Amino acid sequence: MRRRPFFVLFGKELREQVKSYRLLILGLVFVFFGLASPLLAKFTPEILKSVGTQQGVTIVLPEPTAADAVAQFVKNVSQIALLVLVFLTMGSVVAEKERGTAAFVLVKPASRESFLAAKLLTLWLCGTGAFALSALCAYGYTAILFQAPSVASFVLGCSLLLLHILTFVTTTFFFSTIARSQVVAGVLSFLVWILLASLGSLGIVSEFLPGRLLSASIEVALGAPLSWEPLAGCAAIIVLSFFGAVVAFRRWEP
Amino acid sequence: MDAIRTSALVKSYERGKVLALNGLDLHVPEGSVFGFLGPNGAGKTTAIKILTGLVEPTSGDAWVAGEPMAGSSSRLRSQIGYLSQDPRFYSWMTGRELLVFAAELYGADRASARRRADELLELSGLVRAATRRIGGYSGGMVQRLGVAQAIVSEPRILFLDEPCASLDPLGRRDVLGFIARLRGRTTVLMSTHILEDVERVCDTVGIIDRGRMVATAETGELGRRFAPPVVELGFETADAAAAFASAWAEAGNATVAAATTEGEVVQLRALDLAQARASALRLVAAKGLPLARLETRAASLEDVFVRLVGGTS
Numbered sequence: 001m002r003r004r005p006f007f008v009l010f011g012k013e014l015r016e017q018v019k020s021y022r023l024l025i026l027g028l029v030f031v032f033f034g035l036a037s038p039l040l041a042k043f044t045p046e047i048l049k050s051v052g053t054q055q056g057v058t059i060v061l062p063e064p065t066a067a068d069a070v071a072q073f074v075k076n077v078s079q080i081a082l083l084v085l086v087f088l089t090m091g092s093v094v095a096e097k098e099r100g101t102a103a104f105v106l107v108k109p110a111s112r113e114s115f116l117a118a119k120l121l122t123l124w125l126c127g128t129g130a131f132a133l134s135a136l137c138a139y140g141y142t143a144i145l146f147q148a149p150s151v152a153s154f155v156l157g158c159s160l161l162l163l164h165i166l167t168f169v170t171t172t173f174f175f176s177t178i179a180r181s182q183v184v185a186g187v188l189s190f191l192v193w194i195l196l197a198s199l200g201s202l203g204i205v206s207e208f209l210p211g212r213l214l215s216a217s218i219e220v221a222l223g224a225p226l227s228w229e230p231l232a233g234c235a236a237i238i239v240l241s242f243f244g245a246v247v248a249f250r251r252w253e254p
Numbered sequence: 255m256d257a258i259r260t261s262a263l264v265k266s267y268e269r270g271k272v273l274a275l276n277g278l279d280l281h282v283p284e285g286s287v288f289g290f291l292g293p294n295g296a297g298k299t300t301a302i303k304i305l306t307g308l309v310e311p312t313s314g315d316a317w318v319a320g321e322p323m324a325g326s327s328s329r330l331r332s333q334i335g336y337l338s339q340d341p342r343f344y345s346w347m348t349g350r351e352l353l354v355f356a357a358e359l360y361g362a363d364r365a366s367a368r369r370r371a372d373e374l375l376e377l378s379g380l381v382r383a384a385t386r387r388i389g390g391y392s393g394g395m396v397q398r399l400g401v402a403q404a405i406v407s408e409p410r411i412l413f414l415d416e417p418c419a420s421l422d423p424l425g426r427r428d429v430l431g432f433i434a435r436l437r438g439r440t441t442v443l444m445s446t447h448i449l450e451d452v453e454r455v456c457d458t459v460g461i462i463d464r465g466r467m468v469a470t471a472e473t474g475e476l477g478r479r480f481a482p483p484v485v486e487l488g489f490e491t492a493d494a495a496a497a498f499a500s501a502w503a504e505a506g507n508a509t510v511a512a513a514t515t516e517g518e519v520v521q522l523r524a525l526d527l528a529q530a531r532a533s534a535l536r537l538v539a540a541k542g543l544p545l546a547r548l549e550t551r552a553a554s555l556e557d558v559f560v561r562l563v564g565g566t567s
Contacts, residue, residue, distance in 0.1 A: 002361050002362070002363050003358060003363075003364075005328075005359055005361075008355065008358040008359050009359075012344075012355055016344070016346060019346045020346055099342050100338065100340065100341075100342035101342055101343060101344055103308055103338060104338070104341070104342065104343060104403075105359070106307075106308060107306045107307065107308060107331060107334070107336040108331060108332075108356065108359040108360060109328035109329070109331045109332040109359065109360060109361070110328070110359050111328060253303070253308065253309045253310070254303070254308050254309070
């Protein structure tokens with residue numbers, strides 16, 4: 001059966017993620033934080049207490065709950081795991097431009113749009129898969145060590161966290177398309193990350209920023225209602241980043 | 255009919271400060287093997303990149319397979335094959351995977367893509383390396399894989415940018431033989447600066463210099479049209495050759511033919527062959543110089559090339 005160029009490119013991207021061990025690394029990092037987060041939430045107070053006792057100091061900490069486990073999971077995944085994902089994303093387009101493999105593909109009947117779309121979809125799919133595994137581990141350990149949160153609320157909360165991750169993956173992808181080197185793409189991505197985080201105190205604007213999804217994901221996972229503003233903000237950033245990448249890539253000359 | 259045509263094609267960089275193509279007019283007849291000759295930086299690669307849709311011209315027009323290049327549709331790209339000057343492929347793929355991937359991008363189904371890949375591996379002598387990662391291939395193997403992927407779709411028009419650049423003599427012979435076999439079925443535009451390769455396989459030659467076409471003709475005709483024939487005198491000693499050259503200039507014969515000396519050999523590029531030959535023989539006899547041989551020949555492609563672009567290469 002004949003396949004459209006997009007699906008051929010998509011298949012190649014998936015194979016590349018597997019053969020270059022990027023998918024494996026991503027999966028391991030996310031699973032590690034999925035497993036470690038509830039454990040850290042559970043045992044950190046006990047470790048602190050025992051350290052305090054050894055030094056003759058009494059440390060009084062509240063009993064950890066499922067909310068702490070979820071908060072720890074959100075914190076770990078939104079920082080360290082996302083950092084790894086950004087590292088794996090920052091070279092996705094610029095590395096092909098640098099190596100000359102992009103030109104090899106683009107003289108064939110594959111459009112520049114499908115070249116980009118296949119890459120972004122693969123990054124999203126790998127990120128989502130790794131995150132889903134991580135969330136599954138986190139839920140299981142939270143249920144074992146604490147009290148199981150409502151499945152529906154936990155899934156909804158995790159979906160918000162995933163949207164936060166995919167937003168940053170897409171902005172990194174944009175910078176990977178416009179930058180001349182992987183380092184520049186990575187630096188620009190982190191600068192935007194920091195910029196968006198620092199805009200958190202700007203009143204109504206902060207409600208639309210991806211960072212708002214982090215607190216929302218903890219609240220929603222534990223049963224709080226969902227607000228639409230950060231969803232709209234992330235959707236806008238994703239759409240603008242992708243179309244910005246398409247416009248820049250159409251103009252790129254090898 | 256022309257398979258490739260350009261009209262006043264211009265490509266500039268850095269806001270017009272660097273002119274890669276300066277009004278290139280190119281005509282490549284259908285079914286021909288066209289040698290695109292020029293010194294480094296003449297604009298060969300830029301022209302090929304425009305004709306393959308990778309780069310947009312600053313101005314001018316180009317047609318490939320009868321279609322205008324503006325917009326460079328995927329239908330147009332499905333009719334061309336391309337080998338870049340420095341081919342780079344996915345190092346994690348095997349040779350066979352790359353050819354299957356390339357065939358599928360041209361719309362082949364998986365079974366026929368695999369069949370075609372196996373044919374091309376055989377043809378390019380890469381069967382034994384078919385399941386090895388490309389990252390472990392030698393430069394020559396990558397080049398042969400590059401030629402194979404360029405013809406994976408049996409294109410109407412094939413662009414080869416320096417196809418023999420990193421090949422050993424045997425690999426070069428194979429690739430040139432392969433290109434020669436495409437004559438009549440596929441239009442081949444082959445850029446190179448190896449004149450011998452052009453003389454071996456190309457039926458038409460275009461010489462580009464500083465972004466402009468300076469000569470186009472059939473390979474055999476190029477010498478006759480663009481460079482005078484050569485009278486070559488071989489002396490027994492280098493001193494004799496030097497003495498002849500100096501006497502030739504003193505006698506005011508430089509207007510008849512320019513003389514160049516290399517060791518024991520003096521070459522006269524003659525506008526009037528008979529007059530140059532007669533004058534040379536008279537001078538040899540008058541000076542009593544030990545002449546070993548005298549021959550006349552048509553100008554070679556190298557003579558033409560040096561004459562047309564010698565000042566810039």
